[in-house]
Amino acid sequence: MELEAAIRTRRSAHRLIEPAPSDQEFTELVGWAATAPDHGHLRPWRWILVRGDSRTALGEAFASGAPDAEAVRREGRKPQRAPLLATLVFAPRRNHRVPDWEQLAASSAMVNSLMLLLHDRGFGSMWRTGSSVDSAGTRCLLELAPHERLIGWLYIGSPDPTRRSVPRSPVPVDSRISLFTAPPDQAGAAQPPAEMIRSCP
Numbered sequence: 565m566e567l568e569a570a571i572r573t574r575r576s577a578h579r580l581i582e583p584a585p586s587d588q589e590f591t592e593l594v595g596w597a598a599t600a601p602d603h604g605h606l607r608p609w610r611w612i613l614v615r616g617d618s619r620t621a622l623g624e625a626f627a628s629g630a631p632d633a634e635a636v637r638r639e640g641r642k643p644q645r646a647p648l649l650a651t652l653v654f655a656p657r658r659n660h661r662v663p664d665w666e667q668l669a670a671s672s673a674m675v676n677s678l679m680l681l682l683h684d685r686g687f688g689s690m691w692r693t694g695s696s697v698d699s700a701g702t703r704c705l706l707e708l709a710p711h712e713r714l715i716g717w718l719y720i721g722s723p724d725p726t727r728r729s730v731p732r733s734p735v736p737v738d739s740r741i742s743l744f745t746a747p748p749d750q751a752g753a754a755q756p757p758a759e760m761i762r763s764c765p
């Protein structure tokens with residue numbers, strides 16, 4: 565699949581069915597996704613794969629903070645929406661010259677590449693978060709270290725062939741893109757660049 569076609573046709577899938585990629589295939593794809601821009605090549609993340617019956621335990625953790633019986637049922641069922649829940653753990657290198665936000669940006673870039681690679685192999689995925697990312701029950705079940713942060717789950721599987729996915733159109737972005745033209749740095753310019761820069765707060 566060409567890259568542009570992959571971008572145009574990838575859609576987040578709310579429900580996914582078997583098969584999901586094997587551990588080996590997932591690892592292979594993450595290896596490629598990890599070539600995304602990453603300042604310092606820190607790879608400040610790790611994945612915890614949750615499959616099969618283990619999804620029930622994860623559902624219990626999701627439900628642990630639910631306020632009522634209906635919410636307990638709803639939260640508990642969530643991990644059953646895909647055969648593979650790849651848990652993304654942000655594990656930033658603290659006190660590093662690359663600040664946290666850049667490490668988070670690198671993690672995000674990796675996820676986007678991974679989603680496109682999964683799509684290219686015929687798999688569907690959806691990035692989900694929710695209150696469970698910060699819940700003590702989920703953190704405890706998955707044995708997160710204190711400095712680690714859950715930044716969501718990539719729900720992964722195969723798209724349901726009975727559900728048609730509509731290819732997208734490009735987002736109108738004209739108003740979000742502008743061209744900076746430096747004012748001429750000479751007599752006659754309302755405010756020459758050197759003066760502008762000097763007067764910056």
Ligand SMILES: Cc1cc2nc3c(=O)[nH]c(=O)nc-3n(C[C@H](O)[C@H](O)[C@H](O)COP(=O)(O)O)c2cc1C
Pocket residue numbers: 574575576577690691692693694715716
């Ligand atoms: C960090 C992150 C967290 C998200 N969490 C959720 C979520 O918990 N629930 C949800 O319905 N969509 C969530 N989304 C949005 C979906 O993943 C998806 O992008 C959205 O449904 C649009 O579908 P599309 O990817 O086909 O454009 C999240 C997206 C990101 C980037």
